[in-house]
Amino acid sequence: MNSEPSADDAKFRYGAALAEQIELKWQQIWSEQGTFETPNPAGDLAAASTLDPARKLFVMDMFPYPSGSGLHVGHPLGYIASDVYARYMRMTGHVVLHPFGFDAFGLPAEQYAIETGQHPAVTTAQNIANMRRQLRRLGLSHDPRREISTADPKFYRWTQWIFLQLFNSWCDPDTGRARPVSDLVAEFEQGTRPPVSEANPGTRAWRELDDVTRRRVIDSYRLAFLSEAPVNWCPGLGTVLANEEVTADGRSQVGNYPVYRRRMKQWMLRITAYADRLLADLDGLDWTESLKTMQRNWIGRSVGADIRFQAGEGSEIQVFTTRPDTLFGATFLVLAPEHPLVAALTADEWPEGTPGEWKGAPLFGDEASASPRSAVAAYIERTARVSDRQRQAETAKSAVFTGSYAVNPVSGAKMPILISDYVLVGYGTGAIMAVPAHDQRDYELATEIGLPLVAVVRPGEQWLSERPGADADEPATWGEAFHADGTLVNSRGDGISLNGLGTDDAKNRVVRWLEDSGLGARRITYKLRDWLFSRQRYWGEPFPIVYDETGLPIALPESQLPVALPPMSDFRPQAVGEDEDPKAPLSRAPGFEVVELDLGDGPRQYRRETNTMPQWAGSCWYYLRYLDPDNDQRFVDPAVEEFWMAGVGEAGRVGGVDLYIGGVEHAVLHLLYARFWHKVLYDLGHVSTPEPFQRLYNQGYILADAFTNPSGRYVPATEVEETPDGPCYQGEPLKRHYGKMGKSLKNSISPDEIYQSYGADTLRMYEMAMGPLDVDRPWQPDDIVGVYRFLQRLWRNVIEEESGDLRAEAKHLPSSDPLYKLTHRTVSEVTGYFDDLRFNVAIARMIELNNALTQFVQREDAFPRQVVEALVLMTFPLASHVASELWERLGHRDRIDDVAFPVADPDAIREETVTIPVTLDGKPRGTITIDREAVQDDAMAAALRLENVASVVADRAIARVVFVPGKILNIVTKARG
């Protein structure tokens, strides 16, 4: 199947060996001539001449982490696509910035280092060198001077600098924008803004506060702040874990250690302050609707109301609801087990007549349910033990009663207060009003342990009739909650009645009433959480933060950046007991944690922050560093930033990277985090656009067969034998699967294999020809020969295979020649397809043209230069090496990289006559060839000369004629008479 050249093959046939020779030659030339170096408008990389801002284009890929196993053929799909586009756009006169880099900090790199027993700095450097080599072998046109690594101190110095911008900023609630903390302090000092903060209960005036309290108040406003948060804590690994790193049964993916929920003091970034803008600004972006939807869902805006319920003396419980209209149906309250008021609300004794189910007796037995305190304690303990995922997997609802009651403010009804794990402490207020008749979860709990149900929205007749035995007034008979909109019933109280209103009217009326009575207010909440930003890990950016004797954080001055990651031989996270506080690896680095610094008031001792930043930090801004990678004065020169990030093209484009290609797996992590950082930088005046990525394109994945043995483990797909009884490995029958190519499914295919059999140009072209760029596609090695043959035929049409000489040149084609016309039609179509990233169809058109060219060359034993040059130029963005070689052999001394993409001759495309189908009652009956300008009568006259048409029309009457010029003639007939 491989086309290893055999002895009698022509010496100069385009085969794997010749392809390799050509590819290495041109890669060498590109490197020596700096072909891919893109100039800047200013600074170190400034161009000799001025650059046209209207012609700039910033095209980039999501950068990879430097993996130890190198690339497989699935990785470069997006890289090839961006490269083809970058090369094409350069040929259309654009100044194209096409950089590449490595996401070198973070867990994948550190895990690889631990597994191989080496230092991550060593493995990272090795892996980067290896990947750089593999990418160069593919002929990607990245500017080598702009390559960055997030683990390079020259890079992470500025990651730390941006963290300081976050630390030194707060979000002004009046404008929703970030401002310097110094503004906030000024407003506190002048008394124009009250120092409202949890750190200042009672909101005493600024001048009454001591220094430490003032610092606590300011800290509580910062965009980067310390907070106690419940996290996934894994003592076995000695670190917190992201939700994604915890398995369904609550254990660590790595090492299979148990994971606990635990409150820990962590750095948080206040991304929630940007929720509204992150949502609203999606509208102006050229992203797919599905990706925007994912971000919208993740941000999860919901509109409703806060309502305060009185519970005994002085206690007040605030809930959030999106259905304030159902307030009369709220028959009990449910708090998250972690809610701060739980302890205060837990009664000493059960009220008279409390049912056993409310006491948690079925869950914990008689002893634990003897008093509210023991039952609540048992329930809290149970919640802490169970992971989030496990909780959600449980089918039945559970809850225990606190022994306390609240009062429904509209109906006056007495509402038992319960705790249950289906109420989440992190969403809304961590407490809900339960409306069991109209909320499915509340319904399940109410029917499970016997709580009252009141219908306040009347279900429709149809809804009731679909549920046998359902009585409109008895929700318990419904089998499930009725949560649709409807007409309010049973909703009359002392101060307010909602009866007869629709859902929307009822919401408005009850919210107005709550606001007037001071019992509640309209409110919007988000699912988006603040971003937990610290890790007890070694391989990441150190925080530019120290603590003084107060234990409060102090930002280091810019002049002390970077805070270098200290070298450590044992950098692994350390296991600690369940009750011990975790120690970040950096606390063990000699001389790192305790330091003497002069921060402006003389040398003093400080303690450094020893956590590191998470994997996402560097990727939040790396695209900006490409613009100005060696600048040691600023993270990016403003003139350079403005040039590359400005919106080009249609009016109203917000600007940012002009084309960003990457996988959809980053839809809500990297892409949301980066948008947030960018907006902060924008607010503070450091960047010129409100969004980082104008156009985002998700390439599909390459899929391949994968196989599992009888014990369910994946086996290397390349070593699987196909037998008549199915796939086999080491004598064992296998189960066939199908999935994303990669290490985990053991079905990777190395690009080296393809280079060996066909060359890099064939691989590039094959990956682009497989199908639409955004769709997953199977790796089908048998198909590769299709594009291989195309390149081979193109080569043969220009070069004598026996001698290696240029073929004879045919006479100049007249513009009336069909091949000339086809060439220009192809150029015109291919141009459009390249513009739209539809490389698969562009390649199909080019193959068609080449097939026609092949016939010509065989007939004439000579090639027409116009056709060949157009085809070579169109091939260049895809198969750059062989196109460069052919261009040179065609006698050109100029670099093909600088040649303009061919432009179609409009006269050649315009046909004097057109051939269109004729249909009778929608059925095709033949074609007619008519003048381009022909009108309906001309077309009819031509159609009636067709035997097929004339015979039918003779028998039937013409009811109607539809003539679409250039498209179709449809004759609608009816029976005569």
Add this chain to the structure above:
RNA sequence: GCGGGCGUGGCGAAAUGGCAGACGCGGCAGGUUUAGGUCCUGUUGGUGGAAACACUGUGGGGGUUCAAAUCCCCCCGCCCGCACCA
């Protein structure tokens, strides 16, 4: 459960209101070759037919239209994301 997307030959796919299946793989037939491979030519959705041709055909059903793979409604299947979000 909610949200997004997809469904076309043996396979990857074209056609986004106007002759369904461009282009490629694979298959079949022929040429070149000692043979195989390479290379070249022809052919290839299905059914019927020697052929011309006819009928049929884009997951299923219905609708809009002169005309539907394409637009609308219902159903089925598959993929992806989120998921006790109040």
